[in-house]
Amino acid sequence: MKKTLCLMLIVTVGLFSLTGCQTAMGIDKFYYIIALGIDFSENHLLKVSIQTTDNGSGESNGSSGSGSSQSSNYKIYSVEAETIDSAITILNNYLSKKVNLSHCSALVFSEEVARSGISPYISALNNNTELRHSCEFLISSGSATDVLDMVSKSGESFTSRLFDYLTTSSDYTGYSIISTFGTFFSSLQNSYRQPCAVYTEVKDDIIQNSGIAVFRDDTMIGTLNVLDSISHLMVTNALNTCQISIDSPFKENEKADLQLRLYKNTDISFDMINHAPYITLDLYPEGTIISSGESFDYTDNNHIKKMEQATNDYIENIMKQYLYRITKEYQSDIAGFSGKYSSEFLTKDEFDNTHFQELFRESFFEVHVHTQINSSNLFNKQ
Amino acid sequence: MDNNNYMLQKSEAICIFLIIMANKLILNVPYYIISLVGTGAIVNVIYIGLLDFVFVFVLIKLFDKFQNSDIIDISEYLGGKPLKWIIGIIFIAVFFIVAFITLVDFTNILQRIYFSDFPIIYILLFFIAAISIANLSGLRAISRTTSFIVVLTLISIIVTLFGIWGDVTIENFTPILGHNLRTTFLVGASNCFSMYFITYIYFIKPVLKDPVGFKKVVLTSYGLSWLLLLLTIIPIMTLFNIDVSNEPINALYLIARKIELGNFLQRVDALFIFLWILSIFAYLSIVIYFINRTMKKLINVSNEKMLTFSNCSILLGLALIPINISHLRFIENTFYRYMILIIIFGLGMLIMLLANVKFKWKGKKKA
Numbered sequence: 001m002k003k004t005l006c007l008m009l010i011v012t013v014g015l016f017s018l019t020g021c022q023t024a025m026g027i028d029k030f031y032y033i034i035a036l037g038i039d040f041s042e043n044h045l046l047k048v049s050i051q052t053t054d055n056g057s058g059e060s061n062g063s064s065g066s067g068s069s070q071s072s073n074y075k076i077y078s079v080e081a082e083t084i085d086s087a088i089t090i091l092n093n094y095l096s097k098k099v100n101l102s103h104c105s106a107l108v109f110s111e112e113v114a115r116s117g118i119s120p121y122i123s124a125l126n127n128n129t130e131l132r133h134s135c136e137f138l139i140s141s142g143s144a145t146d147v148l149d150m151v152s153k154s155g156e157s158f159t160s161r162l163f164d165y166l167t168t169s170s171d172y173t174g175y176s177i178i179s180t181f182g183t184f185f186s187s188l189q190n191s192y193r194q195p196c197a198v199y200t201e202v203k204d205d206i207i208q209n210s211g212i213a214v215f216r217d218d219t220m221i222g223t224l225n226v227l228d229s230i231s232h233l234m235v236t237n238a239l240n241t242c243q244i245s246i247d248s249p250f251k252e253n254e255k256a257d258l259q260l261r262l263y264k265n266t267d268i269s270f271d272m273i274n275h276a277p278y279i280t281l282d283l284y285p286e287g288t289i290i291s292s293g294e295s296f297d298y299t300d301n302n303h304i305k306k307m308e309q310a311t312n313d314y315i316e317n318i319m320k321q322y323l324y325r326i327t328k329e330y331q332s333d334i335a336g337f338s339g340k341y342s343s344e345f346l347t348k349d350e351f352d353n354t355h356f357q358e359l360f361r362e363s364f365f366e367v368h369v370h371t372q373i374n375s376s377n378l379f380n381k382q
Numbered sequence: 383m384d385n386n387n388y389m390l391q392k393s394e395a396i397c398i399f400l401i402i403m404a405n406k407l408i409l410n411v412p413y414y415i416i417s418l419v420g421t422g423a424i425v426n427v428i429y430i431g432l433l434d435f436v437f438v439f440v441l442i443k444l445f446d447k448f449q450n451s452d453i454i455d456i457s458e459y460l461g462g463k464p465l466k467w468i469i470g471i472i473f474i475a476v477f478f479i480v481a482f483i484t485l486v487d488f489t490n491i492l493q494r495i496y497f498s499d500f501p502i503i504y505i506l507l508f509f510i511a512a513i514s515i516a517n518l519s520g521l522r523a524i525s526r527t528t529s530f531i532v533v534l535t536l537i538s539i540i541v542t543l544f545g546i547w548g549d550v551t552i553e554n555f556t557p558i559l560g561h562n563l564r565t566t567f568l569v570g571a572s573n574c575f576s577m578y579f580i581t582y583i584y585f586i587k588p589v590l591k592d593p594v595g596f597k598k599v600v601l602t603s604y605g606l607s608w609l610l611l612l613l614t615i616i617p618i619m620t621l622f623n624i625d626v627s628n629e630p631i632n633a634l635y636l637i638a639r640k641i642e643l644g645n646f647l648q649r650v651d652a653l654f655i656f657l658w659i660l661s662i663f664a665y666l667s668i669v670i671y672f673i674n675r676t677m678k679k680l681i682n683v684s685n686e687k688m689l690t691f692s693n694c695s696i697l698l699g700l701a702l703i704p705i706n707i708s709h710l711r712f713i714e715n716t717f718y719r720y721m722i723l724i725i726i727f728g729l730g731m732l733i734m735l736l737a738n739v740k741f742k743w744k745g746k747k748k749a
Binding site: 102129132133134182186189192193336339340342343345346347348349350351 | 420421422494495549551552553556557558559560561562563621622639640642648649
C-alpha cells in the first residue's frame with residue numbers, strides 16, 4: 001500500500017514535467033537580434049534600430065532551409081524613444097516578442113550620438129545581463145541604421161560575421177583597433193586611459209574602417225586615420241602585423257612595401273622638463289620586405305641598413321604625427337601614458353602632485369625606432 | 383558511527399574553511415577591500431595576511447591548553463554559565479547576521495540575473511529547503527558534499543583569473559602603495575575582516591577527529607584562503623577602476639561574464655553561477671550546523687538536528703525583512719566589517735587570553 005502511494009505521488013509529480021507551461025519563457029518567445037544601432041532622430045529623440053532575421057526566433061527559414069538564427073533574410077526595425085530601454089520596450093510591444101540581446105554581435109553608434117556624450121547609453125547597456133562584452137563596438141560616420149542596412153544587403157550569409165571581419169581585419173592590416181563593448185566600457189571606466197573605438201564610413205555601398213574614433217571621457221572629439229591607427233597599435237603593443245609603403249632608398253619615385261610586427265614591446269620613459277612631460281619612445285619593429293622595385297640586393301648588408309634607416313624615418317614620422325595629434329589636437333590620452341607614468345610612483349598622491357593629466361597636452365616626444373629587416377620573402381636579388 | 387557524533391577528517395575541515403572563504407570571495411568582499419585602499423590592494427592583502435597570520439598563530443597557541451573545547455566551553459570555564467550564555471548568544475547572532483547577509487545578497491543577485499519574473503521567496507525557499515535537508519542528514523553529509531563542491535568552486539574562481547590574464551597590465555596595480563601610506567596600512571588594517579573564516583577556528587576543534595592536527599588544519603586553511611583572496615583581487619583590479627564611483631552588484635560575476643574560451647565556450651558565467659549556488663548551499667548548511675551546535679550547548683537538547691527547523695525558519699524570516707540595496711551595502715561593508723573586527727578579533731581573543739591567564743593562575747595555585 002505504502003509502495004503504491006509513493007509510486008502514485010512520483011507519477012503525479014512527474015506528470016507536471018511533461019506538460020507545457022503557458023507562462024514559461026521559451027526560445028520561441030524571444031526575438032534574437034544581430035546588431036543594435038543608435039542614432040538621433042529628427043525629433044531629437046533616440047532612434048534605436050535592430051537588425052534581426054526575418055522571423056527573429058531562429059526558426060527554420062523556408063528559402064534557405066537553415067535552422068540558424070543567422071539566416072540570410074534580415075529585417076531592420078527602428079523606433080524612437082527617450083532611452084534605449086524604453087525603445088526596447090516599444091519593440092517588445094510591436095513585435096509581440098521579447099527582444100533578446102544575448103546574440104547581439106555589434107553595437108553601432110552614429111558619430112552624432114558619440115559626439116554628444118555616450119556614457120548614459122553605455123551604462124544602460126552595461127546593466128543589461130544579456131549583452132555580451134565581446135559584442136563589436138563601432139562608431140559610424142553617418143547613420144547607424146545605414147550601417148545595419150548596408151550589412152543586411154551585403155550578401156554575406158552570416159552578417160554577424162561581417163561585423164567580426166570589420167574589426168578583426170586590424171590583425172593583418174593594422175588599420176583599425178580591436179574594439180568591443182567590453183574594451184570600450186573598461187577604458188571609459190579607466191582614469192588613466194581615454195576610450196577609443198573603430199571608426200567606420202559608409203561609402204559607395206561599402207562599409208570600411210577609416211581609423212579610430214577618439215574620445216575624451218565619454219565624448220567623441222575626433223578621428224585618427226589608418227596610419228595613426230598603426231602608430232597607436234605600436235605604442236600600445238597591440239600590433240599583430242601591418243603593411244607599410246615607404247619611399248625606396250635605392251631609386252627615386254619607387255616604393256618599397258614592408259610587412260611589420262613588433263619583436264619587442266615599446267619602451268616608454270618619462271621626464272618632466274619645465275613642467276612639461278618629455279616622453280621618449282623606443283620602438284622595435286621587425287620587417288619583411290614584400291616588394292621593393294627592381295634594384296635591390298639584400299645579400300649586401302649596406303642595402304639592408306639603408307632599408308632599415310628608411311623604415312625608421314618613416315615610422316618616426318607617422319609616430320610623431322600621431323603623438324602630436326593626440327596631445328595637441330585632441331588632448332586625449334588614448335595610449336595610456338598616464339597609467340605608465342603612474343607606475344613610476346609609489347602612491348597615487350605623489351602621482352597626482354605631478355599634475356600629469358593636466359599637463360599631458362604640453363607633452364613633447366622623442367621617438368627612437370630600431371627596425372630590423374630580417375627577410376626579403378622569396379628573392380634576395382633582382 | 384552515529385551521524386550525530388561524526389568527527390571531521392583534517393581534509394574535510396580544510397574544505398569547510400575554504401568553502402567559507404570562497405563564499406566571501408564570491409560575494410563582494412574583495413571589491414570592498416579594493417574600494418578602501420585602491421591600487422594598494424595587493425600590498426594591503428599581503429599586509430593583512432601578515433596581521434591575520436599573527437592573530438591566528440596566537441589563537442592556536444591559546445587553544446593549546448584546551449583540548450576538545452570551543453569558545454563556548456572556554457567561556458564556561460572562564461566565567462561560568464552567565465558568560466557561556468553571553469558569548470553563545472553573541473556568536474549565534476554573528477552566525478545569523480552573516481548567513482542572512484549571504485542569503486539575501488546572493489538571492490538578490492540570482493533574481494536580478496536569471497529569475498527576474500519570480501518572487502524572491504521562491505528562491506529563498508529553495509535555499510532553505512536544501513539547508514534543512516543537509517542539516518537533518520548530519521555533519522557527515524555536509525562535510526562530504528562540501529569537499530566535492532569546494533574543488534569546483536575554487537576552479538571557477540581561479541578560471542576567472544586566467545580568463546582576464548590577457549588584460550593584466552602593470553598599470554592596473556600601480557601606484558603600488560595606493561592612495562597613500564595611511565590609507566593602505568592604517569585605514570586598510572580594517573580589511574582584516576576579509577579573512578572571516580577565522581570565526582570558525584573558535585568552534586572547529588571539538589569536531590575534529592584528531593584535535594592534535596588542529597594547528598595543521600588551521601595553518602593550511604589560512605595559507606590557502608589568503609592565496610585565494612590574492613588571486614581574486616587581481617582580476618577585479620584589472621577589470622574595475624576603483625577611482626570611478628561605480629560599484630558592481632557582484633564583481634566576480636561581471637568578470638565571469640567577460641570570460642570566453644575561443645568562440646566555442648562563451649557565457650561561462652551561467653556555469654559559474656550554478657557552482658556558486660551549490661557553494662552557498664554548502665556554506666549556509668555549515669553555518670546552520672554551527673548555530674545548532676552552539677544552541678545545543680546552551681540549552682542542553684539531546685538532538686541538535688531538531689533545531690534545524692526553527693533556525694532555518696529564523697533565517698527565512700530574517701531574509702524576508704524588506705531591505706533595500708543601500709541597507710545591504712551598509713551592512714556588508716560597514717556593519718559587517720566592524721562586527722567581525724570587534725567580536726572575532728577583539729572579544730574572542732580577549733576570552734581566550736583571560737582563560738589562559740586563569741588556567742596558569744590555577745596551575746600555580748595547585749602547585
